[in-house]
Amino acid sequence: xxxxxxxxxxxxxxxxxxxxxxxxxxxxxxxxxxxxxxxxxxxxxxxxxxxxxxxxxxxxxxxxxxxxxxxxxxxxxxxxxxxxxxxxxxxxxxxxxxxxxxxxxxxxxxxxxxxxxxxxxxxxxxxxxxxxxxxxxxxxxxxxxxxxxxxxxxxxxxxxxxxxxxxxxxxxxxxxxxxxxxxxxxxxxxxxxxxxxxxxxxxxxxxxxxxxxxxxxxxxxxxxxxxxxxxxxxxxxxxxxxxxxxxxxxxxxxxxxxxxxxxxxxxxxxxxxxxxxxxxxxxxxxxxxxxxxxxxxxxxxxxxxxxxxxxxxxxxxxxxxxxxxxxxxxxxxxxxxxxxxxxxxxxxxxxxxxxxxxxxxxxxxxxxxxxxxxxxxxxxxxxxxxxxxxxxxxxxxxxxxxxxxxxxxxxxxxxxxxxxxxxxxxxxxxxxxxxxxxxxxxxxxxxxxxxxxxxxxxxxxxxxxxxxxxxxxxxxxxxxxxxxxxxxxxxxxxxxxxxxxxxxxxxxxxxxxxxxxxxxxxxxxxxxxxxxxxxxxxxxxxxxxxxxxxxxxxxxx
Amino acid sequence: xxxxxxxxxxxxxxxxxxxxxxxxxxxxxxxxxxxxxxxxxxxxxxxxxxxxxxxxxxxxxxxxxxxxxxxxxxxxxxxxxxxxxxxxxxxxxxxxxxxxxxxxxxxxxxxxxxxxxxxxxxxxxxxxxxxxxxxxxxxxxxxxxxxxxxxxxxxxxxxxxxxxxxxxxxxxxxxxxxxxxxxxxxxxxxxxxxxxxxxxxxxxx
Numbered sequence: 001x002x003x004x005x006x007x008x009x010x011x012x013x014x015x016x017x018x019x020x021x022x023x024x025x026x027x028x029x030x031x032x033x034x035x036x037x038x039x040x041x042x043x044x045x046x047x048x049x050x051x052x053x054x055x056x057x058x059x060x061x062x063x064x065x066x067x068x069x070x071x072x073x074x075x076x077x078x079x080x081x082x083x084x085x086x087x088x089x090x091x092x093x094x095x096x097x098x099x100x101x102x103x104x105x106x107x108x109x110x111x112x113x114x115x116x117x118x119x120x121x122x123x124x125x126x127x128x129x130x131x132x133x134x135x136x137x138x139x140x141x142x143x144x145x146x147x148x149x150x151x152x153x154x155x156x157x158x159x160x161x162x163x164x165x166x167x168x169x170x171x172x173x174x175x176x177x178x179x180x181x182x183x184x185x186x187x188x189x190x191x192x193x194x195x196x197x198x199x200x201x202x203x204x205x206x207x208x209x210x211x212x213x214x215x216x217x218x219x220x221x222x223x224x225x226x227x228x229x230x231x232x233x234x235x236x237x238x239x240x241x242x243x244x245x246x247x248x249x250x251x252x253x254x255x256x257x258x259x260x261x262x263x264x265x266x267x268x269x270x271x272x273x274x275x276x277x278x279x280x281x282x283x284x285x286x287x288x289x290x291x292x293x294x295x296x297x298x299x300x301x302x303x304x305x306x307x308x309x310x311x312x313x314x315x316x317x318x319x320x321x322x323x324x325x326x327x328x329x330x331x332x333x334x335x336x337x338x339x340x341x342x343x344x345x346x347x348x349x350x351x352x353x354x355x356x357x358x359x360x361x362x363x364x365x366x367x368x369x370x371x372x373x374x375x376x377x378x379x380x381x382x383x384x385x386x387x388x389x390x391x392x393x394x395x396x397x398x399x400x401x402x403x404x405x406x407x408x409x410x411x412x413x414x415x416x417x418x419x420x421x422x423x424x425x426x427x428x429x430x431x432x433x434x435x436x437x438x439x440x441x442x443x444x445x446x447x448x449x450x451x452x453x454x455x456x457x458x459x460x461x462x463x464x465x466x467x468x469x470x471x472x473x474x475x476x477x478x479x480x481x482x483x484x485x486x487x488x489x490x491x492x493x494x495x496x497x498x499x500x501x502x503x504x505x506x507x508x509x510x511x512x513x514x515x516x517x518x519x520x521x522x523x524x525x526x527x528x529x530x531x532x533x534x535x536x537x538x539x540x541x542x543x544x545x546x547x548x549x550x551x552x553x554x555x556x557x
Numbered sequence: 558x559x560x561x562x563x564x565x566x567x568x569x570x571x572x573x574x575x576x577x578x579x580x581x582x583x584x585x586x587x588x589x590x591x592x593x594x595x596x597x598x599x600x601x602x603x604x605x606x607x608x609x610x611x612x613x614x615x616x617x618x619x620x621x622x623x624x625x626x627x628x629x630x631x632x633x634x635x636x637x638x639x640x641x642x643x644x645x646x647x648x649x650x651x652x653x654x655x656x657x658x659x660x661x662x663x664x665x666x667x668x669x670x671x672x673x674x675x676x677x678x679x680x681x682x683x684x685x686x687x688x689x690x691x692x693x694x695x696x697x698x699x700x701x702x703x704x705x706x707x708x709x710x711x712x713x714x715x716x717x718x719x720x721x722x723x724x725x726x727x728x729x730x731x732x733x734x735x736x737x738x739x740x741x742x743x744x745x746x747x748x749x750x751x752x753x754x755x756x757x758x759x760x761x762x
Contacts, residue, residue, distance in 0.1 A: 079680070080690065082695065084672040111665050121689075
């Protein structure tokens with residue numbers, strides 16, 4: 001045997017083994033595309049034996065190649081070109097079942113090379129190599145998904161961080177504002193009370209001092225009450241005391257209360273209140289707060305000689321309250337943020353308008369709670385603003401008597417203690433951990449003739465109850481160690497002769513209906529919101545003195 | 558060696574025919590309209606190739622390289638910068654999100670795209686010269702420009718020229734710049750330019 005023929009034999013053997021062992025599909029054809037070789041891999045994956053396909057035309061065996069216009073690649077190969085068919089652009093060359101269905105492909109995914117076979121410079125056929133890339137493609141998709149998920153996570157984390165930073169910044173700004181707003185009235189209060197203590201003021205100045213202190217304290221009380229409202233709204237603790245109410249009388253009352261402020265700035269107040277529109281279901285106090293907030297805002301941002309218009313009208317199934325003014329208006333960029341908490345168009349320290357920027361946010365939340373909506377419109381700075389509140393109309397259900405009349409809006413008039421009932425001969429036990437409140441209660445009640453015993457804690461109060469046998473109990477609720485609820489529970493457990501039935505009123509800063517309910521359930525007859533209003537305190541004490549506490553057992557008898 | 562303006566124009570026109578075929582083939586494959594910008598052609602000696610390309614392909618280069626043989630022989634390459642290569646495969650395969658690297662499937666796609674483009678251009682030259690060229694299997698390489706230039710110049714003793722064809726793929730409102738580099742021996746280039754002259758003369762008749 002010659003070396004050459006030996007080499008040929010070896011080559012043929014290697015080729016045979018390669019064909020047999022190859023992890024790819026190998027098809028060779030002649031230049032008429034009749035199958036010459038069909039390797040073991042092809043048999044395994046197509047189920048067609050070599051003898052079944054050998055000698056047959058590839059395009060006849062797989063007519064899908066023509067349908068999918070892949071036959072062109074064979075034509076080009078026969079012209080001398082090598083062709084690459086990528087999985088991503090073609091999927092596969094010859095349909096074969098997947099080895100494992102796990103990857104979600106119905107067909108085996110393939111990467112293919114088709115090249116000419118040449119001999120002595122002549123193209124004598126084609127060679128096709130098919131690689132199963134299903135698993136690789138699935139793995140790549142998984143990796144890609146992981147990368148995407150990671151980048152999504154990163155960007156959402158970044159978003160959350162930005163949002164948190166923004167919220168933090170707003171809170172910082174808010175803290176700066178609130179300190180400023182709380183300090184302003186405090187300066188006046190401290191300054192004037194200092195002068196009062198020196199005792200050198202002339203009588204007209206004393207009056208002015210008291211007036212100023214009172215006004216500033218009220219404004220501070222309003223700030224604190226706004227803050228409490230916001231915190232209740234945020235924590236979802238705000239409950240509405242919903243009844244059928246007459247909106248017109250509520251709006252009227254609100255207008256009356258801001259009239260002095262408007263008149264002081266020569267602002268004209270126009271009203272167009274449709275009496276037929278008025279009946280809605282809502283919380284009278286809160287509705288009044290809404291209108292009052294809008295009106296205060298309008299007065300604040302309208303300059304001297306301006307105009308404020310209030311309209312109440314029925315629009316389909318809604319009642320609209322429209323408050324428009326000829327004031328400074330709102331910048332277009334700021335419009336979307338008008339109802340955001342802690343936002344004021346001008347956040348600079350030198351801004352001309354005070355306030356916490358809470359009023360409109362509270363309006364928004366309260367209107368929401370009423371199932372209504374509030375919107376704002378402004379043509380721009382200097383062109384005024386219009387706020388429109390839309391509330392669901394109820395229609396006439398029940399009689400007018402059931403509707404709640406609007407409460408008198410807190411006005412700046414000083415209620416004199418004259419004309420209040422006398423508390424002569426009454427012994428009142430007042431419990432509060434704060435010395436100032438205790439002193440205030442004592443002064444007010446003493447003024448009306450009552451004898452007042454003061455206690456600093458629940459324990460002290462229980463002692464005083466036994467010792468002094470008071471007629472009336474006024475107790476704070478929030479106290480360290482033992483609170484007012486605990487105190488009243490202990491007292492109510494006592495027999496009548498030891499004071500168990502003493503009429504009692506609770507003093508608390510938590511002034512909403514749900515607090516009121518808890519207060520009454522726990523054994524108090526009355527609920528007095530802080531800050532204490534002198535006239536209310538005297539009236540409540542007088543009223544409590546007029547009726548002794550009746551226990552459940554007594555009532556049943 | 559410099560091309561005359563007429564030669565350069567004629568060559569551009571011929572390559573543009575191949576580009577049109579490539580664009581049509583890619584459009585059919587991807588279902589998106591793919592257009593290759595009209596080519597700009599220049600000839601450099603291979604030693605001048607580095608400075609000529611350095612301005613255009615910074616960083617790693619993705620190249621699809623095919624060797625062709627026959628009466629006219631040489632190397633044909635499609636060059637893309639790495640980011641361009643990633644972007645092009647995303648555009649061609651409806652990649653859901655921008656990919657950051659070329660996975661195996663993306664490399665396959667690039668290889669096929671290069672294969673289509675190089676086949677179209679070299680096939681057109683073959684027809685023009687009326688010669689039969691055969692091709693090697695296309696291979697994708699990721700390497701620096703220096704490594705790339707070294708790989709196409711080593712082992713070549715005689716002087717070679719490079720036909721540098723500048724273009725851009727336009728797909729779905731995006732554009733990916735690329736180069737086609739065809740490295741030819743002096744003989745092959747002479748023959749090609751001669752045939753281009755003949756073709757140009759026929760066209761103007």
